[in-house]
Amino acid sequence: xxxxxxxxxxxxxxxxxxxxxxxxxxxxxxxxxxxxxxxxxxxxxxxxxxxxxxxxxxxxxxxxxxxxxxxxxxxxxxxxxxxxxxxxxxxxxxxxxxxxxxxxxxxxxxxxxxxxxxxxxxxxxxxxxxxxxxxxxxxxxxxxxxxxxxxxxxxxxxxxxxxxxxxxxxxxxxxxxxxxxxxxxxxxxxxxxxxxxxxxxxxxxxxxxxxxxxxxxxxxxxxxxxxxxxxxxxxxxxxxxxxxxxxxxxxxxxxxxxxxxxxxxxxxxxxxxxxxxxxxxxxxxxx
Amino acid sequence: xxxxxxxxxxxxxxxxxxxxxxxxxxxxxxxxxxxxxxxxxxxxxxxxxxxxxxxxxxxxxxxxxxxxxxxxxxxxxxxxxxxxxxxxxxxxxxxxxxxxxxxxxxxxxxxxxxxxxxxxxxxxxxxxxxxxxxxxxxxxxxxxxxxxxxxxxxxxxxxxxxxxxxxxxxxxxxxxxxxxxxxxxxxxxxxxxxxxxxxxxxxxxxxxxxxxxxxxxxxxxxxxxxxxxxxxxxxxxxxxxxxxxxxxxxxx
Numbered sequence: 001x002x003x004x005x006x007x008x009x010x011x012x013x014x015x016x017x018x019x020x021x022x023x024x025x026x027x028x029x030x031x032x033x034x035x036x037x038x039x040x041x042x043x044x045x046x047x048x049x050x051x052x053x054x055x056x057x058x059x060x061x062x063x064x065x066x067x068x069x070x071x072x073x074x075x076x077x078x079x080x081x082x083x084x085x086x087x088x089x090x091x092x093x094x095x096x097x098x099x100x101x102x103x104x105x106x107x108x109x110x111x112x113x114x115x116x117x118x119x120x121x122x123x124x125x126x127x128x129x130x131x132x133x134x135x136x137x138x139x140x141x142x143x144x145x146x147x148x149x150x151x152x153x154x155x156x157x158x159x160x161x162x163x164x165x166x167x168x169x170x171x172x173x174x175x176x177x178x179x180x181x182x183x184x185x186x187x188x189x190x191x192x193x194x195x196x197x198x199x200x201x202x203x204x205x206x207x208x209x210x211x212x213x214x215x216x217x218x219x220x221x222x223x224x225x226x227x228x229x230x231x232x233x234x235x236x237x238x239x240x241x242x243x244x245x246x247x248x249x250x251x252x253x254x255x256x257x258x259x260x261x262x263x264x265x266x267x268x269x270x271x272x273x274x275x276x277x278x279x280x281x282x283x284x285x286x287x
Numbered sequence: 288x289x290x291x292x293x294x295x296x297x298x299x300x301x302x303x304x305x306x307x308x309x310x311x312x313x314x315x316x317x318x319x320x321x322x323x324x325x326x327x328x329x330x331x332x333x334x335x336x337x338x339x340x341x342x343x344x345x346x347x348x349x350x351x352x353x354x355x356x357x358x359x360x361x362x363x364x365x366x367x368x369x370x371x372x373x374x375x376x377x378x379x380x381x382x383x384x385x386x387x388x389x390x391x392x393x394x395x396x397x398x399x400x401x402x403x404x405x406x407x408x409x410x411x412x413x414x415x416x417x418x419x420x421x422x423x424x425x426x427x428x429x430x431x432x433x434x435x436x437x438x439x440x441x442x443x444x445x446x447x448x449x450x451x452x453x454x455x456x457x458x459x460x461x462x463x464x465x466x467x468x469x470x471x472x473x474x475x476x477x478x479x480x481x482x483x484x485x486x487x488x489x490x491x492x493x494x495x496x497x498x499x500x501x502x503x504x505x506x507x508x509x510x511x512x513x514x515x516x517x518x519x520x521x522x523x524x525x526x527x528x529x530x531x532x533x534x535x536x537x538x539x
Contacts, residue, residue: 179348181372188345188365189387189438199386200375 021283028279034272042089051079053086054237062255071261074244075251080258084265087239092269094151094234095221098158099213105159106166107202107209113167114174115197121175124167131164140223144232154224154233162220169212173205207284214277218270225266241266292360294478295319295342295446300355302337302346302502312337313502314355317495319446324472324479326493326510328486328525334502335482339365339448342480361445361478364438366468368451370431371423379420380434381407387441406437410467429460436468440475447472449481453488465492486529490514498522 022029041048057077065072071080113124131139140157147153177183178201186196227233228242236243241262248258295318302312312334319325327335340346342357343365367373375383381403388406389399404417410433415421423431432452439447449468453461465488472479483489489496490510497507498521506519517523 181367181369182375184345185365185367185373185435185438186375188343189442190391191386192390195386195390200378203377204375 025279025283027275028283031272031275031277031279034268035276038088038269038272039092041085042092045082045085045089049079049082049085051082053078053083053239062251064255065257071257072255074247074258080261083239083244084241084261087241087244087262088265088269090234090238090240091221091224094154094224095217098155098224099162099217099220101159102162103166103209103213106163107170107205109163110167110170110172111174111197111201111205114171115178115193115201117175117178121171124171128164128168128171131161132168136161136219137223137226140227141230141232144227149232150235154227158220158223162216165212165216166209170205170209173208174201177201177204207280211277211281211284214273214280218273221266221269221273225262293318293320294323294360295363295480296356296358297338297342298356298358300338300341300357301353302334302341302350303353305349305351308353310353311350311502312341315497315499315502315504316355317497317504317507319478319480319495321445321478322472322476323495324481324493326489326496327480327482327499328484328489328496329499330484330525332501333499335484335499336368336450338499339450339480339482342446343448359446362442363446363448364440364442364444365448365450366432366436366439366452369455370428370435370452371455373435374423374431376423379422380426380431381416381420384434384438384441387438391442403437403441406441407434409471410434410437412437427460428456429464432456432460432464433467436464436471440471444477447477447479449479449483451483453485454483461488468492486514486526498525 022032055078057073059077060069060073061075061077063069063073063077069079069081071084074080074083109124113121139161143157143160144153147156183196183201186200187193224233225240225242225245228240229246230242231246233242234240236247244262245259248255248260248262251258297318298316299314300312300316301310301314303310315334315338317325327338329335337346337350341352342359343363345365346352374380381400384403384406385396385400388394388402389396392399392402394402407416412430412433416426416430423434426434436452447468452468453464456464468479469492471477479492481489481492483492493510495507496510496513497504498513498519499505500521506513506517506522513522514526517526
């Protein structure tokens with residue numbers, strides 16, 4: 001039940017600064033800082049590191065961590081730290097770019113399905129349910145194989161598969177808003193359907209969709225790394241965490257950090273994104 | 288004898304649930320003339336709100352019209368029971384009102400905003416609303432209801448449909464809202480269909496009453512006459528269920 005208050009002349013003061021709200025949501029704050037550190041490193045790496053991520057130096061291979069090479073060198077004498085951060089550039093860029101189109105398409109289709117219902121909803125739900133019935137990685141590997149290794153293949157794969165999750169979430173939310181009085185009210189007051197969807201339902205659906213986006217990005221990152229590891233993702237010599245883990249495998253007993261460090265980087269990014277997602281969910285729930 | 292055409296004429300309206308076809312509203316008829324207020328009273332589930340929604344053309348999913356006709360000579364707009372629920376929680380109230388003015392009165396954006404602010408004034412909402420963006424959650428229930436009424440009036444309706452507009456409100460606010468609606472009706476001259484289960488409000492607001500029970504109108508007529516001399520046993524029961532105000536000890 002909503003509290004009912006006496007008709008007071010002055011409403012309580014709401015909206016406080018975005019910064020103070022960020023401060024009161026520790027998980028969002030922690031996640032944002034973790035992500036910011038990573039992004040900053042990725043942007044500034046040409047200034048930080050004197051090494052080239054792809055230039056080999058066979059006279060200095062498999063060196064342990066030192067003052068010159070903070071995380072040592074790999075089997076081809078490339079600086080591991082430099083490669084790690086350049087790989088973050090590759091993987092994070094793909095992650096964000098490969099999420100944009102599916103996010104927009106998914107939210108759009110989900111909203112239409114939820115709002116208009118009827119046959120449109122049936123068709124869209126049928127497609128999403130069919131995709132859901134297949135194991136995610138099965139589809140990813142098949143499409144990635146079919147479209148060829150490299151970045152293009154990853155983009156095609158995720159544009160084909162990625163929108164499903166957003167469509168499902170948005171459809172459910174929109175359908176529930178559709179039953180609420182304010183949508184009915186807006187319709188009887190004569191607002192056009194498109195207007196109701198874009199200006200009223202979209203802002204209500206977006207917070208949830210963005211929280212889902214954050215968790216979905218974690219899954220996408222792991223998928224990108226997995227494809228790289230399996231050799232059907234990013235092709236060498238472009239630095240990528242997946243191929244780095246694979247390349248370090250033969251040396252796991254002597255130079256374990258070659259595989260462990262990129263693995264840790266995946267976990268770090270995953271935690272950061274999850275924290276941001278959780279934090280945003282908390283923030284919007286409180287409001 | 289020719290009489291003036293009624294503003295709203297409902298004849299033999301029947302509504303049913305879609306699967307199964309359970310009858311929810313059973314062949315009801317009433318008419319509403321210009322400037323009149325018709326009250327629909329009865330307990331929860333008697334079909335009052337459904338009737339109102341049928342007049343508005345807004346039947347919930349799963350309910351359909353199975354018989355009868357609704358003839359309306361004027362546009363209608365609705366005031367909802369839960370004012371907070373009738374507003375988009377993430378859109379500033381002034382913006383929502385402006386939007387309705389923009390689409391219904393076909394003014395420019397700037398003129399729409401001016402007209403919206405004027406409506407807010409007329410409904411006695413504080414100036415603080417105009418200067419900063421206020422969201423529905425920042426307004427009291429009564430203020431929200433005023434905004435909802437303003438939005439309905441922005442449609443310049445010939446008939447205002449009120450679906451228990453005071454039930455979700457505090458008692459002290461109920462009276463203010465009722466008085467506001469009455470004053471606006473005098474000023475603007477719209478007709479009203481007023482759904483309520485509160486007989487006191489019905490007696491104060493309505494010129495005609497329809498008593499509903501289980502989807503049927505059991506009794507209808509002039510409000511005063513009907514309440515003073517109820518014929519149907521259900522109406523009598525409804526009236527007896529109103530708790531009398533106990534006489535205060537020591538007071539004269």
